[in-house]
Amino acid sequence: MSSRYGLIGCLIVVLALLESATAATQYTVGDGFGWAVPPNNSTNFYDDWVSNKTFQIGDSIIFNWTGEHTATEVPKEYYDNCTKLGIILTTPGVMVTFNENGTHYYLCSISTHCEQGQKVKIVIGDGISDTGSASSLVAGALSLLLSTLVFQFLALLCLN
Template sequence: MAQGRGSAGAYIAVVAMLCVVNFHVANSAVFTVGDGGGWTFSSGSWTSGKRFRAGDVLVFNYNSTVHNVVPVSGAGYKRCAAPSSANVLSSGNDRVTLSKGTNYFICSYAGHCQAGMKIAVTTA
């Protein structure tokens, strides 16, 4: 019997991999930071009572003319300081996929982080 370009084993492996990827994506949750109030000065306690997993997505909704979102290290979070090389998000509707461990975010506008516009999100 003539064989095609691919083997049945390779085909099954590709299908199985796609199923695993789809399963992971289907199990990811999407959270809006601050719920209906959005990313604001009172967002710091927003994580209380929520369970996050690596791969979940945070949506930051805010007024982009007066706020931003900056993923920072733990030290940057404590100091309310973003390095000059930081990836500053500023669309007003930013989506961030959580990594395993603790993910830190601040607003880097002067005084905003110090006034409470920061969150730490720990994934399971």
């Protein structure tokens, strides 16, 4: 009877480990301030906001705003120059989920909001897109191997 409780306990631990390993984080851009022209024309407001965050594959960001704003995804050159051409998200509360490593640039395309600091750079993982590359296949294979070894080790512990 006690071995059954031990097995159940081990399964609970394994499930908890799996949940924590796959949990994605949801960020609200600008936290409580939201997506708006930064106070006092602080052009580094959103740089400061991302500075203590580590974005990973599976994480998402939400752009919340009131008033007239957009969240426009643009290439780096457009971001640097506040060129307002790109994929425009016009509905507040829109969520963007990241499915691969890379760097994403967003700005507000309304008036001079970008020039006043309403822009943010989001770096996912190492910031380098690796879609279809050999390195992502190797990383996936190593992850699978490591997961298999961990599960076998835990199974041995739970069954003994």
